[in-house]
Amino acid sequence: MPSGPLVGLKVIEFAGIGPAPFCGMLLADLGADVIRIDRKESVGRTPRDLMGRGKRSVAIDLKHPEGVEAALLLIEKADALIEGFRPGVMERLGLGPDVAQARNPRLVYGRMTGWGQTGPWSSMAGHDINYIALTGALHSMGRRGQPPAPPLNLVGDYGGGALYLAFGLCAALWESQRTGKGQVIDCAMTDGAASLMSMFYGMRAAGIWTDTREDNLLDGAAHFYDAYECADGKWLAIGAIEPQFHAELLRGLGLSDAEFPARMNREAWPGYSDRIATAVRAKARDEWMSIFEGTDACVAPILDMGEAPAHPHNAARKTFVEAFGATQPAPAPRFSRTVEGIQGPPAAAGEHSVSGMLAWGIASERVRSLVDAGAVAAAPEA
Numbered sequence: 243m244p245s246g247p248l249v250g251l252k253v254i255e256f257a258g259i260g261p262a263p264f265c266g267m268l269l270a271d272l273g274a275d276v277i278r279i280d281r282k283e284s285v286g287r288t289p290r291d292l293m294g295r296g297k298r299s300v301a302i303d304l305k306h307p308e309g310v311e312a313a314l315l316l317i318e319k320a321d322a323l324i325e326g327f328r329p330g331v332m333e334r335l336g337l338g339p340d341v342a343q344a345r346n347p348r349l350v351y352g353r354m355t356g357w358g359q360t361g362p363w364s365s366m367a368g369h370d371i372n373y374i375a376l377t378g379a380l381h382s383m384g385r386r387g388q389p390p391a392p393p394l395n396l397v398g399d400y401g402g403g404a405l406y407l408a409f410g411l412c413a414a415l416w417e418s419q420r421t422g423k424g425q426v427i428d429c430a431m432t433d434g435a436a437s438l439m440s441m442f443y444g445m446r447a448a449g450i451w452t453d454t455r456e457d458n459l460l461d462g463a464a465h466f467y468d469a470y471e472c473a474d475g476k477w478l479a480i481g482a483i484e485p486q487f488h489a490e491l492l493r494g495l496g497l498s499d500a501e502f503p504a505r506m507n508r509e510a511w512p513g514y515s516d517r518i519a520t521a522v523r524a525k526a527r528d529e530w531m532s533i534f535e536g537t538d539a540c541v542a543p544i545l546d547m548g549e550a551p552a553h554p555h556n557a558a559r560k561t562f563v564e565a566f567g568a569t570q571p572a573p574a575p576r577f578s579r580t581v582e583g584i585q586g587p588p589a590a591a592g593e594h595s596v597s598g599m600l601a602w603g604i605a606s607e608r609v610r611s612l613v614d615a616g617a618v619a620a621a622p623e624a
Contacts, residue, residue, distance in 0.1 A: 246273025246573075247580040251415070252602065254279060254316055255297065255324040257591075260370075260395070261403030261431065262326030262354045263293040268408045269322075270296035271573030272582050277320075277598050279313060280591035282306075282619040289588035292570050296585030300599060301592030301619040308617035310336045312599075317342050317349065319602040321418075322411050326354040329364050339426045349424040350414040354407050356398070358430030370398035373431040377402075379439050386456035386463075402434025457508070459483070465514035466491065466505070469544060476527035477544035480518070490539040494530075495521040592621035 251274040255266040263278075270276040278294065282303035300316065303309045314337070317323060323342060325332050332338045332353075339351045353359060356368040363376075374380045374397045375390075384391035407429040414425050445451035445458075456463045466482040482491040488505055492498065501517060504510045522530065527543050534541040545553060551562035551569050563572045566587035573582040594601075595618050599609045612618040 244273045244275065244585055245580070246271065246582040246585075247577055249273035249580070251275065251322070252320045253277070253322045253324065254313075254320045256327070256332075257281065257284075258326035260326065261399045261407065262324050263291070264400055264404040265352070265354065265407045265411075266297060266324055267293045267295060268404065268573075269411070270585055272577075273580070273585070275601075277316060277594070277602070278589070279304075279316070282309075282592075282616075285590075285592035285619045286621045287591050289590050291588055292568060294588030295566070295570075297589055298594035298598040298601075299589040299591050299621075300595045301621070302595075303617055303619065304335050304337075306615070306617040308612055308615050312612045312617050313337055314342070314345050315604050315608070316599065316602060318345050319604070320346065320349060321415060322350040322352060324352045324354065324407065324411075328367075329353075329355065329359045343424055347424060348418050348422055350411055350418060350427065351424060352407050352411050352414075352427045352429060354403055354429050354431075356403075356431045358433060359428045370395035370431070373398040373402070374435045376432050377436040377439060378443070379435050381453070382439075382442065382455065382461060384455045386454065388455070390455070397438065398431040398435050401438055402436075403429065403431040406434035406437070463508065463511055465502075465511050465518050468515065468518075470519055470522040472525060472527040472530060473523055474526040478522055478527060478530055479542045479544050481540040481542075483540070487538050487540045490537055491541065494533050494537060494539050494541070497521060590621055592619050595620035 248269055251269070253266065253269055253274050253276045255262065255276055255278045257263070257278050257280045266276045266278065276297040278297045278299050280299050280301045282301050285301045302312050304313065317337070342351060343349050355364070356373045357363045357366060371380065371392050379397055380390045380392065383393055407427065410427040410429055414427055418424055442451055451458050455461060460467055462468045466480060466488050468480060470478050470480060472478060480491065482488045485505065489499060492502065495518065497517065502514055530541065531543050550556060556562055560572055562569055563584065565584050573584060576582065596609055596613065599618070600606060609618070613620050
């Protein structure tokens with residue numbers, strides 16, 4: 243049985259890559275009934291993407307004369323819709339907001355793009371690195387004198403994109419409960435990534451953040467906020483910003499306060515970093531953690547993806563789970579009463595073409611006629 247605070251919520255997700263499916267996964271993890279509309283030609287393809295977990299798949303040929311109607315039958319039943327195409331694509335398919343909301347006035351229509359629905363760059367192609375480049379985020383990451391360092395695709399696609407769309411959908415759904423009216427959400431990764439940079443723009447306006455990489459409190463310049471290599475080639479993450487945490491760090495490293503008389507003096511940071519680097523290189527990572535475990539020194543081991551699931555803290559909290567043959571992050575956040583959970587394995591394209599449409603209340607005769615006409619393609623169901 244589905245579980246979580248979003249049980250009963252019906253969401254249509256048009257198949258895509260990156261932030262749109264991740265947004266759908268977040269909603270599915272919290273109990274929403276997410277139907278992904280896949281292309282007909284992808285029917286039966288072996289599912290590998292964890293972002294497809296907990297969803298149903300209905301495969302529709304949107305170029306078939308009855309394919310758009312099949313999608314609209316589902317849209318009539320949905321509370322929300324997620325699409326991640328370039329501006330104008332859904333309109334050309336005959337499934338734009340005007341058409342969809344004419345069939346379902348309470349529909350919340352979520353549009354996920356890199357540049358947004360408007361603006362001179364809105365029709366251009368791009369990826370996460372391009373979107374965060376335009377916001378000041380990418381320029382701020384990396385070492386002095388080195389190229390900006392791409393932070394995987396976490397900041398644009400997932401932080402500035404999927405999470406903001408999920409937040410926007412929940413906000414619009416809350417409003418629609420009072421008014422009975424849907425609306426369109428224009429979620430641009432550039433907007434979201436810029437929003438994530440709010441604190442840093444505030445610090446820059448206050449004169450305490452510069453545009454030079456590795457020159458600031460949180461970008462690796464400060465000796466107390468950086469990554470340091472250990473004797474075994476593994477790494478520690480140190481974030482001892484506050485004075486009491488800084489003092490605890492020095493004690494654990496066997497260093498004295500007298501060696502760091504001007505903790506917040508930027509000009510002193512390079513020399514201080516050298517002293518800490520020399521100290522850290524004296525022991526292996528796990529030796530250091532035996533010293534810092536349970537302290538307030540703000541020290542953590544830098545784990546790779548093979549190590550992270552087995553760490554005692556992650557294991558105790560079940561931050562990672564084994565599900566459907568894969569080690570994967572567990573749903574987040576956690577709820578005390580309406581407990582969230584992975585609702586099912588990633589679906590093969592078209593796996594629920596019949597059962598999914600029936601579950602949403604579409605008449606069996608209509609479903610069968612769409613399958614027989616070739617507008618809907620059904621893979622064998624488990």
